[in-house]
Amino acid sequence: MTGAACALFAARAGLDVVVVDRGPVAGGTTGAGEGNVLVSDKEPGPELDLALLSNRLWSELAEEFGEFIEYEAKGGVVVATSPGGLAALERLAVEQRAAGVVAERVDGDTLYGLEPHLAPGLPGAVHYPQDSQVMPALAAAHLVRAAGARLLTGRTVTDVLRTPGGAVLGVRTDRGDIHAPALVNAAGTWGGEIAALAGAPLPVLPRRGFVLVTEPLPRMVHHKVYAADYVADVASDSAALQTSPVVEGTAAGPVLIGASRERVGFDRSFSLPVLRALAAGATRLFPFLADVRALRSYVGFRPYLPDHLPAIGPDPRVPGLFHACGHEGAGIGLSTGTGHLIAQALTAKTPDLDLAPFRPDRFAEEAA
Amino acid sequence: MTDRPRLAVIGAGPAGLAATVAAAAHGVRVTLIDAAAQAGGQFYRQPAAALRAGRPQALHHDWRTWQRLRRALDAHVRAGAVAHLTDHHVWFVERESGESGRFTVHALLGPEEADAVAVGADAVLLATGGYEKVLPFPCWTLPGVVTAGGAQAMLKGTLVVPGRTAVVAGTGPLLLPVAAGLAAAGVQVAALVESAAPRAFLRRTRALAAQPGKVAEGAGYAAQLLRHRVRTLARHTVVEAHGIDRLEAVTVAALDGEGRVRVGTERRIPCDTLAVGHGMLPHTDLAGTLGCRLDGLRVHVDDEQRTDVPGVWAAGEATGIGGSALALAEGHIAGRSAAARLTGSTPDPQEWAAAAKSRTGLREFAAAIESVYAPPAHWSEQVTDDTVVCRCEEVTAGTVREAVAQLGAGDLRTVKLLTRAGMGWCQGRICAPGVAGLAGCELTAARRPFARPVPLGVLAEDHPQPTSRAHTHPTDGGPS
Ligand SMILES: Cc1cc2nc3c(=O)[nH]c(=O)nc-3n(C[C@H](O)[C@H](O)[C@H](O)COP(=O)(O)OP(=O)(O)OC[C@H]3O[C@@H](n4cnc5c(N)ncnc54)[C@H](O)[C@@H]3O)c2cc1C
Ligand SMILES: Cc1cc2nc3c(=O)[nH]c(=O)nc-3n(C[C@H](O)[C@H](O)[C@H](O)COP(=O)(O)OP(=O)(O)OC[C@H]3O[C@@H](n4cnc5c(N)ncnc54)[C@H](O)[C@@H]3O)c2cc1C
Numbered sequence: 152m153t154g155a156a157c158a159l160f161a162a163r164a165g166l167d168v169v170v171v172d173r174g175p176v177a178g179g180t181t182g183a184g185e186g187n188v189l190v191s192d193k194e195p196g197p198e199l200d201l202a203l204l205s206n207r208l209w210s211e212l213a214e215e216f217g218e219f220i221e222y223e224a225k226g227g228v229v230v231a232t233s234p235g236g237l238a239a240l241e242r243l244a245v246e247q248r249a250a251g252v253v254a255e256r257v258d259g260d261t262l263y264g265l266e267p268h269l270a271p272g273l274p275g276a277v278h279y280p281q282d283s284q285v286m287p288a289l290a291a292a293h294l295v296r297a298a299g300a301r302l303l304t305g306r307t308v309t310d311v312l313r314t315p316g317g318a319v320l321g322v323r324t325d326r327g328d329i330h331a332p333a334l335v336n337a338a339g340t341w342g343g344e345i346a347a348l349a350g351a352p353l354p355v356l357p358r359r360g361f362v363l364v365t366e367p368l369p370r371m372v373h374h375k376v377y378a379a380d381y382v383a384d385v386a387s388d389s390a391a392l393q394t395s396p397v398v399e400g401t402a403a404g405p406v407l408i409g410a411s412r413e414r415v416g417f418d419r420s421f422s423l424p425v426l427r428a429l430a431a432g433a434t435r436l437f438p439f440l441a442d443v444r445a446l447r448s449y450v451g452f453r454p455y456l457p458d459h460l461p462a463i464g465p466d467p468r469v470p471g472l473f474h475a476c477g478h479e480g481a482g483i484g485l486s487t488g489t490g491h492l493i494a495q496a497l498t499a500k501t502p503d504l505d506l507a508p509f510r511p512d513r514f515a516e517e518a519a
Numbered sequence: 520m521t522d523r524p525r526l527a528v529i530g531a532g533p534a535g536l537a538a539t540v541a542a543a544a545h546g547v548r549v550t551l552i553d554a555a556a557q558a559g560g561q562f563y564r565q566p567a568a569a570l571r572a573g574r575p576q577a578l579h580h581d582w583r584t585w586q587r588l589r590r591a592l593d594a595h596v597r598a599g600a601v602a603h604l605t606d607h608h609v610w611f612v613e614r615e616s617g618e619s620g621r622f623t624v625h626a627l628l629g630p631e632e633a634d635a636v637a638v639g640a641d642a643v644l645l646a647t648g649g650y651e652k653v654l655p656f657p658c659w660t661l662p663g664v665v666t667a668g669g670a671q672a673m674l675k676g677t678l679v680v681p682g683r684t685a686v687v688a689g690t691g692p693l694l695l696p697v698a699a700g701l702a703a704a705g706v707q708v709a710a711l712v713e714s715a716a717p718r719a720f721l722r723r724t725r726a727l728a729a730q731p732g733k734v735a736e737g738a739g740y741a742a743q744l745l746r747h748r749v750r751t752l753a754r755h756t757v758v759e760a761h762g763i764d765r766l767e768a769v770t771v772a773a774l775d776g777e778g779r780v781r782v783g784t785e786r787r788i789p790c791d792t793l794a795v796g797h798g799m800l801p802h803t804d805l806a807g808t809l810g811c812r813l814d815g816l817r818v819h820v821d822d823e824q825r826t827d828v829p830g831v832w833a834a835g836e837a838t839g840i841g842g843s844a845l846a847l848a849e850g851h852i853a854g855r856s857a858a859a860r861l862t863g864s865t866p867d868p869q870e871w872a873a874a875a876k877s878r879t880g881l882r883e884f885a886a887a888i889e890s891v892y893a894p895p896a897h898w899s900e901q902v903t904d905d906t907v908v909c910r911c912e913e914v915t916a917g918t919v920r921e922a923v924a925q926l927g928a929g930d931l932r933t934v935k936l937l938t939r940a941g942m943g944w945c946q947g948r949i950c951a952p953g954v955a956g957l958a959g960c961e962l963t964a965a966r967r968p969f970a971r972p973v974p975l976g977v978l979a980e981d982h983p984q985p986t987s988r989a990h991t992h993p994t995d996g997g998p999s
Contacts, residue, residue: 175933176926182936288936292926302927366944366972403912403939408975421808421968423613423625430978441976447946448968 152181152287152483153475154337155294156490161335164494168300169329171322173307176295177288179339181483183451185362185407186287187375187399188484191227191279194243195250197508198460202481203251204504205488206281212487216297220290221402227282227375228257228265230273230436237274240379244277253280268371268439282375284399287483303329308338311349311472319349319471333497335473340454342462342476346511351468354514355477357417357452360410363429366444367404371437375399378436398433398440406443408433412453412480419450455479456514463489463509464496473497474511523548524861527624527640529609529805532560533843534835534850535646536588541854542644543595546862550638551592551601552626554608558592559585561648561668561836562843581736581843608632610971612643612805620830627971635977642830642861644853645806645818646846647970649799649836653689654894655908655916655953656901657759659795663766667697667796674704685792686769688712688757691892692842695740697794702747709788711744711751712771714778715892718753730884732844758785758901760793769793778896797894799840800952804970806833813964822875823866824853832857841885848878899956908957909950911943919957931965934958941965944972 155176158168172178188209193199213222231237244254257265258275265278295302303324310323311334321330336345336353346353377397399407411425426448434441454477456462461482462474475493478485488504495502524547528535531553539551551558563585595601607626615621624638651666653659665673667689684707687698698711744751754774761768773784801817811826811833812819818833820826826833834853835846851874859866868875902908904917922928922937931951934940940954941947946967947954955962 175929177936178933182932288933292922292928292937296926304927304929363975363978364942365975403942405942420810423611426968427978427980430975434975434979441979442974444972444974445969445978446944446972447942449966 152177152291152294152486153339153478153489154335155291155298156486157335157337157475157493158298158300158490159294160487160490160494161497162298162300164498166494166497168298169303169331170295170298170300171303171306171308171324171329173305175304176302177291179341180451180453181287181291181339183449184287184360184453184480184483185399185409186221186285186290186483187227188283188285189227189279189375189481190247190252190281191229191254191277191375193247193481195246197504198481198485199247199250199252200504201461201463201485201488201492201509203281204491205485206283208487208491209283209285209484212294216293219293221286222283222290223285223402224281224283225374227279227377228262228276229279229377229379230262230269230276231379232273234274236379240275240277254278255280266373266376268437269376270436270438278374284375284401285483286402290483308345308348311345313349313469317350317469319469333471333473335475335493335497337475339476339478339482340452342454342474346466346474349466349469349472351466351472351511352515353462353474353477353511354457355454355462356414356456358455358479359413359415359418359450359452360480361422361425361429361448361450362407362409363426363433363445364447364449365406365408365440366446368400368406368443369404370400371439372398372400372406376436378432398436405446406433406440408440408445410480417452421448421450453479454482458513460508461485461489462511463492464502464506464511466511468512468515524641525550525639526642526644526857526861527552527622527638528644528646528854529553529612529624530560530646530648530835530837531555531558531603531605532646532648532835532846533562533588534648534837534846534853535560535644536563536592537847537850538644538646538832538834538854538857539601540588540591540595541851542858543600544591545855545858547858549595549601550604550624550640552604552607552609552624552638554606556605558589558603558605560646560846562846584847604636604638606630607636608971609805610969610973612809614809614828614830622830627973627977632971633974633977635980642832642857643809644832644834644857645811645826645837646833646835646850646853647802647805647837648846649801649840650948652797652800652952653795653949654797654898654956655906655950656757656898657903657906658762659760660907660910661760661762661766662764663762663791664760664793664795667693667794670697670701670792670794673792674700683707683792684709684790685794686710686712686757686771686788686790687794688769688771689796689798690714690894691796691798692737692888693796693799694794695737695744697796698749699740699743699747701794702749703743706792708744708747708749709790710771711749712755712757713751713753713892714756714774714895714898716754717891730880733842733881733884756780756895756898756901757793757795761787766791766793774895778898780895780897780901797952798889798892799836801837801839802970803837803964804967806831806837807964807966808968808970816962816964822868823856824849825856839882839885840889841881845878845881845885848874848881852878899959902953902957908953909938909940909943909947911945911950912939912941914938914940914950914954916957919954923958928958930960931955931958931963934960 312320343355456477461477466472817839832853834849
């Protein structure tokens with residue numbers, strides 16, 4: 152997704168773009184996740200700023216090809232399961248509002264009017280109308296197509312070509328060299344490998360996630376609904392975390408339930424305890440789901456960096472190298488803002504957001 | 520008796536039955552689990568109208584084998600060595616982490632598939648058989664178009680109305696018994712349309728000569744077809760079905776040497792039933808989730824029928840399509856091997872030398888069959904853009920073609936992501952071969968973590984975990 156968005160914005164900035172991928176379109180984490188475009192789950196800071204920028208750009212793109220990419224600005228509802236949770240949720244909403252997020256406190260009839268099938272007796276929630284959704288694989292495919300970029304799938308980058316002075320000259324692939332003065336590393340969870348080939352280490356790591364998919368249903372869940380306990384989880388550094396339910400209906404009918412987070416390397420084996428935890432969380436929030444069948448489940452590996460912020464922008468260590476990876480559980484949502492900022496950096500414009508928090512060499516300093 | 524090791528056999532077809540009887544006779548307790556109400560699987564479940572009609576020698580032989588297995592199973596059940604669980608739909612087999620290597624088989628009960636049970640075992644034997652492959656053609660979704668296996672089911676139930684007119688079409692050796700069965704039940708079989716040229720098969724004398732039983736079986740069906748005056752059209756294919764609310768006729772045409780329709784040879788055959796099949800595919804979902812290696816579309820096994828996952832055996836059509844006699848031989852070997860290994864001894868292959876010998880011959884025979892019976896090479900050219908190829912999600916051939924030509928999809932998974940073909944109720948079990956053919960990509964084994972759709976309420980239930988090790992990877996949820 153990130154590469155597709157970079158291609159689109161770079162092409163629209165007048166650049167000649169080649170997209171290289173060792174697999175098919177959307178064959179990485181993009182084809183193995185969900186497509187939430189969220190502001191609700193982010194605390195004020197650089198990631199929220201990027202999310203707000205991206206959210207706006209998604210709604211603009213949606214005017215061009217919204218229906219092809221199943222764009223839906225359906226809004227999020229973050230539910231508190233305890234009075235204490237509600238207080239914490241409201242405190243976060245106050246800070247988010249100050250940063251430009253629309254966040255409306257809802258309870259009682261208003262809450263059950265938004266989501267009639269929620270478990271009874273919940274103390275309250277916050278409604279985030281800006282939260283939206285796309286179908287990631289379709290979005291990636293249509294953005295690449297709209298970019299008019301040359302798409303080379305089934306080609307693996309095996310080396311980064313550089314001048315004696317260290318500047319980027321292009322890439323070596325298993326099927327020939329490609330020359331270019333600028334290289335954008337949008338290799339997601341494998342971004343660390345490309346960075347290493349270019350001689351500019353970047354500690355991208357995988358964080359496993361499962362999603363459960365149900366049989367198709369008439370619309371029963373109207374928003375993206377999740378429990379407030381999660382907020383602490385997203386920002387957590389711990390590998391051992393509790394479960395919080397995340398439930399959403401899709402345009403195509405199935406309800407998606409996800410996603411788990413674990414750091415277990417690239418282990419693809421299905422873990423029944425994880426799937427059970429997801430199902431338990433979802434049925435607590437929406438009791439009707441107990442009788443609904445799960446048809447499938449899939450697994451993906453989110454790309455994360457130690458401080459949970461992506462790497463975006465030029466790498467001062469290697470002239471001509473730009474990074475756009477490490478978006479963890481928000482790479483679909485954040486892709487448009489990322490592509491826009493990368494295009495600005497590639498064309499030497501002043502970026503709309505300060506790129507300092509996303510500097511790719513920030514970990515090198517920490518290590519030293 | 521209770522401290523004997525326990526083997527769970529999943530699937531009570533020829534392979535599972537042979538395995539159960541062999542293992543129970545050699546000192547292990549067996550839990551035999553099957554979705555059907557009776558033992559028998561695909562083959563013995565068929566009441567085989569053909570059997571009652573003529574009882575040719577070859578079939579008679581299989582019938583005796585079946586009775587022998589049935590009696591042995593009943594005896595083991597009475598003796599308490601075998602528990603036979605019918606109407607149990609297995610949705611997941613869980614392997615405990617750590618050294619214990621125990622398994623939990625999770626099943627849904629009854630035709631409703633609503634209530635859940637979990638069965639513990641020291642080892643599992645997958646004998647889940649295969650399912651039918653059907654390729655799309657224009658109007659194949661009309662009522663009256665059924666699979667070859669579906670037609671067999673019609674024979675079983677009350678649906679058969681003598682006097683109906685049927686066409687049996689597609690490719691593969693299963694079309695013969697289906698056509699013979701329909702004819703024997705009083706259905707008028709207007710034609711058997713086979714896209715291959717089975718006569719070419721006769722030239723492969725080596726594989727054939729080694730299988731006199733198989734030859735006699737085929738000859739028996741052929742004789743029955745002759746008796747019922749069923750016309751066989753070799754190197755022909757169905758190009759289209761016709762009808763408004765239901766099937767009224769099909770158009771068939773001859774194929775040229777390249778597997779393309781010969782223009783001008785089309786002719787219309789009125790019929791109210793079209794039984795169509797293009798062979799079988801192995802059921803590998805449970806094996807896949809257990810992490811067993813697959814060779815292409817089949818479960819990989821060694822000489823003892825062991826998969827590469829410790830404690831997991833596989834036999835029968837899950838390991839490759841080959842007919843019931845092969846399933847019996849493989850099941851027997853798997854059962855003997857599992858019994859020996861579970862009771863702590865190293866099995867002696869000499870003890871099953873006869874089964875191993877027939878397995879070798881039957882596998883050669885199956886390979887020869889597979890090389891002869893193939894759908895027409897250019898079948899996908901007949902599929903019009905408006906033909907629905909994925910029925911669950913109503914995806915047309917045109918949409919699949921567009922995803923390939925316009926959006927850069929080049930493999931089954933990407934086609935699925937971009938078109939939703941294969942994402943619905945059947946999870947691509949029906950449409951995957953058709954979609955792969957239209958997209959011009961290889962048919963690959965899908966990863967289906969749930970062998971059956973499972974209610975979230977069942978999934979959410981807190982089953983006691985056999986050991987605390989199962990929880991080594993704590994997890995949380997989150998929005999993304
Ligand atoms: C279960 C789950 C749920 C999620 N839900 C959401 C959500 O709701 N909203 C959201 O915004 N995000 C979500 N995410 C996160 C999101 O999926 C990722 O952040 C995003 O897909 C990352 O996109 P990407 O383009 O950076 O990486 P990828 O999609 O992984 O793309 C990287 C590409 O690089 C290619 N590549 C790697 N190495 C090489 C090489 N050497 N040569 C050539 N090509 C190479 C790969 O083939 C791959 O196609 C979820 C993730 C998971 C796992
Ligand atoms: C129409 C038709 C006609 C045929 N005619 C002939 C013939 O004339 N001669 C011949 O040699 N062969 C014939 N065959 C092939 C023969 O039926 C198979 O070769 C044989 O049945 C394979 O045996 P098996 O034990 O491997 O699998 P099967 O007989 O398919 O048994 C598999 C069993 O596993 C069960 N199962 C699968 N998944 C699950 C699950 N998740 N949970 C619980 N239970 C499960 C199924 O219910 C089934 O009972 C025919 C097949 C068909 C479809």
